Amino acid sequence: MGEEGLKLLSFWSSPYACRARLALDLKGLRYDLQEEDLFNAKSALLLESNPVHKKIPVLIHNGKAICESMNIVEYVDEVWPDRGTGFLLPRDDAFARATARFWADFFLSLTAASFKAAISSGEEKERANDEMIQDMVALERFLESQGGVFFSGSNTSMGFVDIAASFLPWWIPTYTEIGRLRVPGPDTCPLLHRWIAAVKDSPEAKPAFPDQQELLDFTKVRFEDVKKRFAQ
Structure with a gap:
C-alpha cells in the first residue's frame, strides 16, 4: 500500500479511473496503482472489493473499498480536506x-x-x-x-x-x-x-x-x- 494505506484498482484507458487518479494526485497522496485486466481476468481483489458491479475504479483505504469515480473524489476530499490544492467541493456553501x-x-x-x-x-x-x-x-x-x-x-x-x-x-x-x-x-x-x-x-x-x-x-x-x- 502507499504511505496513506491506499491502493487504486484501475484500467489505463478508463475515463472514470483517470478521474480517481487525478483526485489522488491533486491531493498529493501516494498510492499503489493496480492495473486490472478487464477483458480477460479481473483480479480476485477487484471482484471481492466491488462484488455488485465488478468494475473499476475502486479505491482501497486501509482495507476498505470505495467504488465509483465521483464517490472516490468526495471520499478523498473529506478524508484529506487540507492536502494538495485544498477543498475540491465548496465547504461552506x-x-x-x-x-x-x-x-x-x-x-x-x-x-x-x-x-x-x-x-x-x-x-x-x-x-x-x-x-x-x-x-x-x-x-x-x-x-x-x-x-x-x-x-x-x-x-x-x-x-x-x-x-x-x-x-x-x-x-x-x-x-x-x-x-x-x-x-x-x-x-x-x-x-x-x-x-x-x-x-x-x-x-x-x-x-x-x-x-x-x-x-x-x-x-x-x-x-x-x-x-x-x-x-x-
Whole structure:
C-alpha cells in the first residue's frame, strides 16, 4: 500500500479511473496503482472489493473499498480536506456543492451523446451529434458564470466539476476522429477550449491520463467490436 494505506484498482484507458487518479494526485497522496485486466481476468481483489458491479475504479483505504469515480473524489476530499490544492467541493456553501454535483452528473449526458454519435450513422448520428454540441455549449455558459479558467472558479486549481469533466480533453478528440463528429470550435466555445488546454497542461493531469495516440489506437479496436455487437 502507499504511505496513506491506499491502493487504486484501475484500467489505463478508463475515463472514470483517470478521474480517481487525478483526485489522488491533486491531493498529493501516494498510492499503489493496480492495473486490472478487464477483458480477460479481473483480479480476485477487484471482484471481492466491488462484488455488485465488478468494475473499476475502486479505491482501497486501509482495507476498505470505495467504488465509483465521483464517490472516490468526495471520499478523498473529506478524508484529506487540507492536502494538495485544498477543498475540491465548496465547504461552506450548500448551494455551490449541489450545483457542482449537478454538473458532475451532467457529464453522463455528454458522454452518452458523444458515444452514440460516434457509433451510429445517418439521422441518428446527426441527432446525437447535435445533442453533444448543445451539451458543450451549455458547459461553455456554466464556465463563463464561474469566472475563472477552471470550473472551480479558480485560475490556478481544479475542483470537483473539473475532475468530473477531466476526461473530455482526451476523449472528445478520440471520438471526433473515430466517429467523424462535429464539435464547436474556439469561436463558439473559447472558454471551454481554454479550459481543455489548461487541463492538458496540468502537471497532475498528465500522469493520470493516457497518451493520446495510444488511446486512439485502443479505442478504434474497441469501437469496431461495439459496432459489430450493435449491428447484430
